[in-house]
Amino acid sequence: MREKLMYFLGAVVAILFVRNLYVILNVLPDEANQGAMYRIMFFHIPSWWTAGLALMLSAGTSVAYLRTGKLKYDTISVSVTEVAVVFLFIGLTTGMIWARIIWGIWWTWDARLTSAFVCVLLYGGYLILHNGIAEPTQRAKISAAFNLFAFADVPIVWYSIRFWRTQHPQPMTLPPDMWSALLWNWLTLILLMTIFILLRLRQEEARRDIDGLRRLVHAHA
Amino acid sequence: MSFWSQTATILMKDLRAELRSKEAINASFSFALVILLLFSFAFDPSEETTREISGGLLWIVFVFAGALILNRSFARELPNDCLDALIAAPLPGSALFLGKALANLALLMAVEAVCFPVFGIFYNVNWTRQFWPLLLVVALGTWGFTVIGTMFSALTVNIRLREVMLPLLVYPTMIPCLMSAMKLSAHLVGGEPLDSDVMVWMKFLIGFDVIYTCLSLMLVEMVLVG
Amino acid sequence: MTPAVAAEDVWKYYGDYPALREIKLAVEPGSCVALLGRNGAGKTTLLRIIAGFSKTGKGRVSIFGKDARDTETRRRVGVLGHGISVYEELTAYENLMLFGRLYGLENPARSAMEWLDRTGLARVRDGLVREFSRGMRQRLAVARAFLHNPEVLLLDEPFTALDDRAIAVLQTVLREALARRCTIVLSTHQLREALELATHVALLTRGSLAYHGERTAEMLSDPGWLYARYGESS
Numbered sequence: 001m002r003e004k005l006m007y008f009l010g011a012v013v014a015i016l017f018v019r020n021l022y023v024i025l026n027v028l029p030d031e032a033n034q035g036a037m038y039r040i041m042f043f044h045i046p047s048w049w050t051a052g053l054a055l056m057l058s059a060g061t062s063v064a065y066l067r068t069g070k071l072k073y074d075t076i077s078v079s080v081t082e083v084a085v086v087f088l089f090i091g092l093t094t095g096m097i098w099a100r101i102i103w104g105i106w107w108t109w110d111a112r113l114t115s116a117f118v119c120v121l122l123y124g125g126y127l128i129l130h131n132g133i134a135e136p137t138q139r140a141k142i143s144a145a146f147n148l149f150a151f152a153d154v155p156i157v158w159y160s161i162r163f164w165r166t167q168h169p170q171p172m173t174l175p176p177d178m179w180s181a182l183l184w185n186w187l188t189l190i191l192l193m194t195i196f197i198l199l200r201l202r203q204e205e206a207r208r209d210i211d212g213l214r215r216l217v218h219a220h221a
Numbered sequence: 222m223s224f225w226s227q228t229a230t231i232l233m234k235d236l237r238a239e240l241r242s243k244e245a246i247n248a249s250f251s252f253a254l255v256i257l258l259l260f261s262f263a264f265d266p267s268e269e270t271t272r273e274i275s276g277g278l279l280w281i282v283f284v285f286a287g288a289l290i291l292n293r294s295f296a297r298e299l300p301n302d303c304l305d306a307l308i309a310a311p312l313p314g315s316a317l318f319l320g321k322a323l324a325n326l327a328l329l330m331a332v333e334a335v336c337f338p339v340f341g342i343f344y345n346v347n348w349t350r351q352f353w354p355l356l357l358v359v360a361l362g363t364w365g366f367t368v369i370g371t372m373f374s375a376l377t378v379n380i381r382l383r384e385v386m387l388p389l390l391v392y393p394t395m396i397p398c399l400m401s402a403m404k405l406s407a408h409l410v411g412g413e414p415l416d417s418d419v420m421v422w423m424k425f426l427i428g429f430d431v432i433y434t435c436l437s438l439m440l441v442e443m444v445l446v447g
Numbered sequence: 448m449t450p451a452v453a454a455e456d457v458w459k460y461y462g463d464y465p466a467l468r469e470i471k472l473a474v475e476p477g478s479c480v481a482l483l484g485r486n487g488a489g490k491t492t493l494l495r496i497i498a499g500f501s502k503t504g505k506g507r508v509s510i511f512g513k514d515a516r517d518t519e520t521r522r523r524v525g526v527l528g529h530g531i532s533v534y535e536e537l538t539a540y541e542n543l544m545l546f547g548r549l550y551g552l553e554n555p556a557r558s559a560m561e562w563l564d565r566t567g568l569a570r571v572r573d574g575l576v577r578e579f580s581r582g583m584r585q586r587l588a589v590a591r592a593f594l595h596n597p598e599v600l601l602l603d604e605p606f607t608a609l610d611d612r613a614i615a616v617l618q619t620v621l622r623e624a625l626a627r628r629c630t631i632v633l634s635t636h637q638l639r640e641a642l643e644l645a646t647h648v649a650l651l652t653r654g655s656l657a658y659h660g661e662r663t664a665e666m667l668s669d670p671g672w673l674y675a676r677y678g679e680s681s
Contacts, residue, residue: 069502069504071462071463118396122394125386125389125393128386129377129380129386132382133381135462136462136463137462141444142376142377142380149369149372149394152436153393153394156425157396208462209463211462211463212462215461216464219487219653227549234534234537234545237536237541241536242536301531301532301533301534302528302530302531303530303533305500307549308499308500309521310521310550311519446500446501446502446516447500447501
């Protein structure tokens with residue numbers, strides 16, 4: 001059933017991507033100041049939004065695990081976080097490409113980039129932590145507790161770095177056709193995120209099954 | 222037995238054990254001095270530069286040297302299964318955590334108390350002009366660091382990769398606290414009083430301390446009981 | 448009468464693997480239960496849950512009707528596990544004072560000295576545990592576990608690796624505790640010492656309770672009888 005869902009979503013994503021790319025590349029005009037390069041924004045901005053969504057989901061499942069003790073929440077949490085980190089990287093990379101072309105530099109320590117980098121470190125730490133604990137119940141509990149600390153940090157990091165310095169383009173108003181392209185691409189990325197999460201979830205559940213079987217074998221040895 | 226007397230018992234126990242062996246605190250002092258030395262090669266310590274980077278420099282010294290102390294925090298309970306005895310005792314997890322955090326605060330501030338005069342001498346900086354505000358900022362910043370470090374020490378106590386994981390988890394989480402402390406320290410070491418320019422950082426620092434202290438007190442019992 | 452220790456339908460999972468399955472156990476006050484079973488059967492897991500070190504997956508454990516993690520309950524329980532649970536960098540006296548204070552004793556100094564006397568450690572009260580011999584540490588561990596006069600005692604393989612002097616101290620202390628109507632649950636491989644003290648016996652095989660009942664004369668004369676009758680076939 002889940003397989004069918006993944007294939008269906010895959011098809012939808014493929015169609016949407018084709019449609020979006022067509023709109024982005026052909027229909028929308030070049031931007032006044034940035035020329036053609038600005039189009040990367042249609043992937044850059046929704047990537048951040050998708051990553052943010054995934055991180056909220058991750059924090060939610062961590063709370064759910066700590067309250068109920070059901071291991072499935074931990075499985076979902078790690079799958080979602082891994083996908084979130086992927087989208088964080090996409091956001092960082094697209095941003096760096098844009099910056100190289102428009103500003104002439106690969107990186108600058110401004111508010112959003114720095115915050116994003118801190119998030120990558122925090123949740124990368126979560127993934128390393130999760131991978132480094134052998135016993136499943138302990139793994140779930142410790143990772144969930146750390147996830148809450150990391151999630152509490154995200155808004156604090158965001159606001160404090162904003163006071164530190166800002167070079168990032170400020171939020172601007174977009175003409176409606178650009179907004180529409182942005183939102184369509186966001187929808188596509190959300191669906192893509194869902195597919196990745198389902199794939200990762202399947203892998204994680206298989207891992208749990210193997211782990212359980214291994215313990216069973218050892219117990220009867 | 223009240224919460225606070227149990228907290229005090231744990232605090233005294235940790236301090237007594239550390240001061241008797243002095244393992245972590247000696248390593249911490251030495252490491253702090255080494256970093257201060259190394260920085261003198263990395264930057265040209267002219268007066269102008271030093272004043273600008275003083276906040277950053279000092280806090281980098283504090284967090285790297287301090288990590289040696291925080292690492293030991295719950296790890297010291299592992300030999301002989303002492304942690305089990307503490308969990309079995311009628312001691313709330315929050316009292317255990319608070320006692321250890323306060324002990325760590327004392328040890329860290331002792332290291333910092335040595336670092337400041339040494340820094341003043343090596344880099345020719347008069348850091349005492351805003352002494353009391355500076356002490357407040359150092360105490361608040363160190364508390365933020367201590368709370369995170371002690372909590373994550375509890376979180377990672379039973380993990381194989383504990384020593385590697387602790388810095389990896391602590392440093393990114395601490396970034397807002399560190400930034401605020403650095404900004405405020407640089408300002409105060411330069412002799413400027415606390416004015417409205419920098420008060421926003423004070424608010425961040427206090428906010429960070431409050432949020433993470435509450436979060437730690439809430440979660441520590443659940444983290445320790447398997 | 449409220450059982451001193453009660454386990455109601457307790458399951459414990461490590462991941463998806465059940466280390467304990469549907470444990471139902473009621474220990475009456477004043478009895479001494481010898482918890483037997485092969486390595487890996489779940490004895491330590493069960494004891495750790497009763498002691499409040501870990502939580503159940505399903506079901507609950509109560510001590511005198513209250514939850515095992517309750518602060519007041521923990522005051523009435525003494526635990527002697529695999530480790531000695533005393534600090535190397537503190538003296539014998541300081542260790543006992545620490546636990547005396549944590550357990551809220553009225554006069555921790557007096558209780559500490561009393562127990563140092565009983566375990567034959569009074570002369571080394573100001574010695575660091577780091578310098579103690581193994582036997583001395585074990586006796587200090589016993590002092591620590593019994594210091595606050597617990598009504599329920601949980602011991603995980605207490606006779607393993609004890610020297611003869613430490614065994615003698617422990618047996619004396621346990622007999623006195625039973626005379627005071629304390630409740631004891633001890634897991635062990637040393638069948639003879641345990642079965643002498645025990646009033647009841649419980650056998651765990653692969654996480655399930657295979658047998659729970661009074662200790663009989665047959666068990667005492669042939670300690671292997673229980674394993675042969677109720678144990679695993681392999």
